[in-house]
Amino acid sequence: MKLPQSALLERASFDTLLDALRRRGFKVVGPVIQDEAIVYDTVTASADLPVGWTDEQDGGHYRLKRRKDEALFGYAVGPHSWKKYLHPANLKLWDATRDAGAALRFEEGDTEKPPKLAFLGVRSCELRAIAIQDKVFMGSAFTDEHYRKRRERIFTIAVNCGTAGGTCFCVSMKTGPKVTGDVAFDLALTELLEESGHYFLITAGSEAGAEILKELPTRPATPEDLATADAVVDRTAQNMGREMPAEGLPKVLLENLEHPRWDDVAERCLSCANCTMACPTCFCTTVEDTTDLTGDHAERWRRWDSCFTLDFTYMHGGSVQQSARSRYRQWMTHKLATWHEQFGSSGCVGCGRCITWCPVGIDLTEEAAAICTVENSNTATNISEPASRDPSP
Amino acid sequence: MSSPPTKKRLAVWKFASCDGCQLSLLDCEDELLAVGEAIDIVNFPEATRYFEPGPYDLSLVEGSVTTPHDAERIQQVRRESKFLVTIGACATAGGIQALRNFRDADVAEMASVVYASPEYVSTLETSTAISDHVAVDFELRGCPINKKQLLEVILAFLHRRKPTVSHHSVCVECKLRGNVCVMTAHGTPCLGPVTHAGCGAICPAYDRGCYGCFGPMETPNTASLARQWKALGASDDEVKRAYRSFNGYAEAFRTESEKHE
Ligand code: SF4
Ligand code: SF4
Ligand code: SF4
Numbered sequence: 025m026k027l028p029q030s031a032l033l034e035r036a037s038f039d040t041l042l043d044a045l046r047r048r049g050f051k052v053v054g055p056v057i058q059d060e061a062i063v064y065d066t067v068t069a070s071a072d073l074p075v076g077w078t079d080e081q082d083g084g085h086y087r088l089k090r091r092k093d094e095a096l097f098g099y100a101v102g103p104h105s106w107k108k109y110l111h112p113a114n115l116k117l118w119d120a121t122r123d124a125g126a127a128l129r130f131e132e133g134d135t136e137k138p139p140k141l142a143f144l145g146v147r148s149c150e151l152r153a154i155a156i157q158d159k160v161f162m163g164s165a166f167t168d169e170h171y172r173k174r175r176e177r178i179f180t181i182a183v184n185c186g187t188a189g190g191t192c193f194c195v196s197m198k199t200g201p202k203v204t205g206d207v208a209f210d211l212a213l214t215e216l217l218e219e220s221g222h223y224f225l226i227t228a229g230s231e232a233g234a235e236i237l238k239e240l241p242t243r244p245a246t247p248e249d250l251a252t253a254d255a256v257v258d259r260t261a262q263n264m265g266r267e268m269p270a271e272g273l274p275k276v277l278l279e280n281l282e283h284p285r286w287d288d289v290a291e292r293c294l295s296c297a298n299c300t301m302a303c304p305t306c307f308c309t310t311v312e313d314t315t316d317l318t319g320d321h322a323e324r325w326r327r328w329d330s331c332f333t334l335d336f337t338y339m340h341g342g343s344v345q346q347s348a349r350s351r352y353r354q355w356m357t358h359k360l361a362t363w364h365e366q367f368g369s370s371g372c373v374g375c376g377r378c379i380t381w382c383p384v385g386i387d388l389t390e391e392a393a394a395i396c397t398v399e400n401s402n403t404a405t406n407i408s409e410p411a412s413r414d415p416s417p
Numbered sequence: 418m419s420s421p422p423t424k425k426r427l428a429v430w431k432f433a434s435c436d437g438c439q440l441s442l443l444d445c446e447d448e449l450l451a452v453g454e455a456i457d458i459v460n461f462p463e464a465t466r467y468f469e470p471g472p473y474d475l476s477l478v479e480g481s482v483t484t485p486h487d488a489e490r491i492q493q494v495r496r497e498s499k500f501l502v503t504i505g506a507c508a509t510a511g512g513i514q515a516l517r518n519f520r521d522a523d524v525a526e527m528a529s530v531v532y533a534s535p536e537y538v539s540t541l542e543t544s545t546a547i548s549d550h551v552a553v554d555f556e557l558r559g560c561p562i563n564k565k566q567l568l569e570v571i572l573a574f575l576h577r578r579k580p581t582v583s584h585h586s587v588c589v590e591c592k593l594r595g596n597v598c599v600m601t602a603h604g605t606p607c608l609g610p611v612t613h614a615g616c617g618a619i620c621p622a623y624d625r626g627c628y629g630c631f632g633p634m635e636t637p638n639t640a641s642l643a644r645q646w647k648a649l650g651a652s653d654d655e656v657k658r659a660y661r662s663f664n665g666y667a668e669a670f671r672t673e674s675e676k677h678e
Binding site for chain 2: 058059063071084085086087103104113114213283291292293294295296297298299301302313314315316317318319320331332333334335348380381382383384404409
């Protein structure tokens with residue numbers, strides 16, 4: 025099928041998109057303001073969106089600010105990510121019951137059919153993050169069925185970023201700010217706030233998206249409209265809050281496992297795990313078993329875990345990663361280096377959440393840059409030495 | 418086999434405390450009868466005068482040691498208990514009454530200010546955790562403890578498994594709950610990053626910073642958090658007071674509070 029051309033939807037008609045989604049049985053979730061931040065929750069009308077708001081972000085700092093206009097998507101990503109819908113923080117895996125004959129009976133814990141969700145306002149970096157989790161959970165013979173059944177029922181309305189956040193660095197990760205055709209989405213919007221009016225340029229990325237687009241009261245987009253939309257993302261790309269050193273980063277990190285900077289960051293790091301919880305690609309979980317008083321009923325729950333906890337590396341006799349240094353190093357080298365070997369890409373999409381939501385503002389772009397500096401770097405003097413893989417904590 | 422062959426015997430002990438943690442057991446309203454079915458509660462002064470002598474399979478100890486008599490009594494409790502679990506900030510860290518430990522001023526003077534007839538008060542110079550006196554098998558944190566965690570400890574004991582009680586930061590619970598971080602989004606100083614999980618991040622869910630009721634988490638970086646508090650505008654005195662509350666005499670909090678004297 026040939027996907028339709030892009031089309032223009034007026035702001036005043038934006039709710040027709042929500043109606044079209046609802047008619048198809050989707051519950052729309054997207055950005056809303058809660059507790060002075062933009063989080064993801066139910067959206068019933070465009071008025072629920074953070075209309076006219078933006079965010080100010082920096083290391084350990086997030087504040088909502090008024091914009092001068094009435095933009096619907098004039099902010100960057102917030103503390104939540106879509107993984108809360110696809111990879112729930114808490115999930116019952118199974119129940120076990122011992123019946124009178126002392127036989128054990130197991131029952132699946134996650135049997136409900138997941139809701140059909142329309143994700144409204146998915147940013148380019150977030151599409152990449154979802155693609156990364158797709159790979160983690162569905163990219164091998166061992167599919168995570170809990171993830172798959174949720175993922176299958178999602179409709180994605182992406183948004184090209186019109187505003188770069190203070191901690192964003194998608195440009196250096198090559199993950200944004202423009203939604204490109206190599207990641208899956210159903211519809212992509214660019215918000216146009218022009219003197220001539222407030223519009224959305226909408227492009228379909230799938231047949232389901234194209235079908236909805238046809239139903240909306242749009243008008244065809246002119247080449248000028250397309251150019252205006254491109255200018256919006258170009259401007260965003262030029263305003264990235266952060267930058268990640270790009271060249272050869274995995275190699276540099278792995279060759280500098282004893283770099284003094286790890287001690288420096290360990291002195292600041294709280295091992296609080298906020299970074300991993302907020303990160304849209306972090307996927308680790310633990311399981312917790314509970315029993316009732318009779319001992320005849322047990323449940324196993326899965327919940328998000330973090331490489332910053334001691335239990336995470338607990339093996340017989342103790343935790344492997346005792347120090348904050350080894351935990352931060354594990355986290356960062358996995359994200360930025362060994363993820364490539366494991367999943368074929370970086371584990372970081374440059375969304376900046378770990379920087380903003382770190383209570384002490386630890387900034388992985390800054391840490392990576394420090395490790396890349398010539399001083400103290402093994403790489404600078406010894407570029408051909410094999411990577412040291414000293415696992416000492 | 419659904420229940421152990423012989424019923425285990427549970428004793429609850431009170432030392433210097435407000436009784437709030439013992440109340441958490443009574444607070445298990447829906448489960449209390451079932452608890453009574455699963456284990457014999459043979460000593461529970463908060464609930465009943467009924468008392469049976471030891472030995473006990475499981476002792477729950479609330480409160481800190483603040484009198485010479487209690488210093489003796491805890492030895493007796495330990496001798497009579499196969500498994501001893503301390504419950505709450507008083508028992509695990511000395512409680513709010515351990516503030517006296519910081520003072521050079523003598524306790525007699527304080528007593529004379531507080532009590533009409535201080536001569537009747539026989540007290541030690543310090544309030545100390547149970548583990549300063551006897552070996553403790555498990556410490557359940559909180560001021561007060563979380564009743565679900567208390568049930569979990571009893572269940573784990575009955576079914577001979579490790580209690581599912583996490584020792585990481587409150588922040589993990591805060592994020593699991595989907596809270597917006599009050600420290601980063603509102604600039605409200607919060608003790609969550611150095612505080613032991615268990616409450617479910619209640620305060621941040623209601624727009625307040627964590628008060629540290631569950632004491633230090635497994636690897637508390639109190640100095641780094643103190644720096645951040647000061648960057649947010651807290652004074653040394655505020656940092657000191659924050660670390661020096663219900664769990665102020667827990668090692669990590671105590672030493673950090675002393676740096677801000
Ligand atoms: S590591 Fe940080 S910037 Fe990268 S994807 Fe995760 S939260 Fe975003
Ligand atoms: S980097 Fe920041 S958010 Fe992550 S564990 Fe350390 S202090 Fe917490
Ligand atoms: S509000 Fe407090 S407990 Fe919650 S994430 Fe922030 S620092 Fe941690």
